[in-house]
Amino acid sequence: MFDFSDFYQLIAKNRLQNWLNVLPAQLTEWQNQPHGDLPKWMRVLKKIPMDAPSTIDLKDSVTIGTEDELPAGQRAKIENLLRAFHPWRKGPYNVHGINIDTEWRSDWKWDRVLPHISPLKGRYVLDVGCGNGYHMWRMLGEGAELTVGIDPSELFLVQFEAIRRMMGNDQRAHLLPLGIEKLPELKAFDTVFSMGVLYHRRSPLDHLIQLKNQLVKNGELVLETLVIDGDENAVLVPFSRYAQMHNVYFFPSAKALKVWLEKVGFVDVRIVDECVTTIDEQRTTDWMTHNSLPDYLDPNDPSKTVEGYPAPKRAILVARNPD
Numbered sequence: 001m002f003d004f005s006d007f008y009q010l011i012a013k014n015r016l017q018n019w020l021n022v023l024p025a026q027l028t029e030w031q032n033q034p035h036g037d038l039p040k041w042m043r044v045l046k047k048i049p050m051d052a053p054s055t056i057d058l059k060d061s062v063t064i065g066t067e068d069e070l071p072a073g074q075r076a077k078i079e080n081l082l083r084a085f086h087p088w089r090k091g092p093y094n095v096h097g098i099n100i101d102t103e104w105r106s107d108w109k110w111d112r113v114l115p116h117i118s119p120l121k122g123r124y125v126l127d128v129g130c131g132n133g134y135h136m137w138r139m140l141g142e143g144a145e146l147t148v149g150i151d152p153s154e155l156f157l158v159q160f161e162a163i164r165r166m167m168g169n170d171q172r173a174h175l176l177p178l179g180i181e182k183l184p185e186l187k188a189f190d191t192v193f194s195m196g197v198l199y200h201r202r203s204p205l206d207h208l209i210q211l212k213n214q215l216v217k218n219g220e221l222v223l224e225t226l227v228i229d230g231d232e233n234a235v236l237v238p239f240s241r242y243a244q245m246h247n248v249y250f251f252p253s254a255k256a257l258k259v260w261l262e263k264v265g266f267v268d269v270r271i272v273d274e275c276v277t278t279i280d281e282q283r284t285t286d287w288m289t290h291n292s293l294p295d296y297l298d299p300n301d302p303s304k305t306v307e308g309y310p311a312p313k314r315a316i317l318v319a320r321n322p323d
């Protein structure tokens with residue numbers, strides 16, 4: 001159903017080649033599972049043109065082509081095709097003047113991350129839980145040699161592939177529909193990002209070890225997750241939902257997270273940013289019409305979630321793998 005052969009050919013010639021010992025079997029298994037709406041989305045995806053646009057900006061935004069490059073009728077057709085992949089959560093994207101106004105201002109997160117990380121020029125980058133790949137394009141904008149994203153969501157895979165087609169089938173970015181737990185110890189990436197994933201993992205220290213196992217010696221981890229206020233021993237484990245999210249487990253303080261990273265062997269651990277998520281950063285839009293953060297906060301006290309927990313606050317930590 002999905003063709004990963006370009007990626008296999010690419011990594012056969014580079015330092016990710018050991019991955020070929022397990023990856024084709026895993027992705028064949030994935031292909032053979034039932035996939036809900038994916039066949040329908042694939043039919044839409046194939047209608048999206050694969051022509052290289054006249055201009056691409058990945059440095060300051062993700063902007064593909066210009067408005068006047070395409071006849072109005074063709075632009076309207078592309079917009080309809082892209083809307084078939086609702087809800088668009090991560091972005092924004094601008095495609096031939098079509099402004100995909102996503103639930104999240106993922107560019108704001110990128111602006112908080114970028115000043116604190118090693119330059120990405122020439123690097124092999126892994127983005128764990130990459131969503132639809134928004135940050136992968138921004139990583140290429142910073143000169144990364146290759147970005148590989150992994151995310152189990154099928155909708156995010158088709159959204160990513162739609163954008164990639166309109167980039168002229170760019171081969172510098174690849175998204176694989178896998179969870180982090182499926183990765184062997186590749187020890188091959190210069191930078192590994194895990195943003196918005198840790199609180200979804202039942203075993204957060206194992207998650208940190210899995211991330212470490214993907215890094216080359218002296219490679220850099222960029223970790224972003226929901227945190228609470230408090231000292232090295234503070235951690236919240238919500239009883240059930242948090243801000244209406246299922247499958248959430250550990251919300252440490254940034255200081256506790258630093259200890260966890262050191263405990264599993266990272267060094268030079270730095271807490272580089274902490275900020276409360278505003279309702280301007282995560283909200284309902286024309287491209288994501290479901291409920292969003294404003295609906296998940298206590299209407300009488302927006303410093304709390306509807307469940308009575310502290311409202312979402314996120315921290316960014318950067319660390320080095322010495323091994």
Ligand SMILES: Nc1ncnc2c1ncn2[C@@H]1O[C@H](C[S@+](CC[C@H]([NH3+])C(=O)[O-])CC(=O)[O-])[C@@H](O)[C@H]1O
Pocket residue numbers: 090106109128129130131132150151152153156178179180181194195196197200
């Ligand atoms: N086991 C797993 N392995 C890999 N990915 C997973 C796993 N489980 C869930 N995910 C994926 O992790 C992503 C977390 S979203 C952050 C997106 C982006 N990074 C961002 O920073 O904007 C945050 C959120 O919406 O809660 C989703 O796309 C899941 O499918």
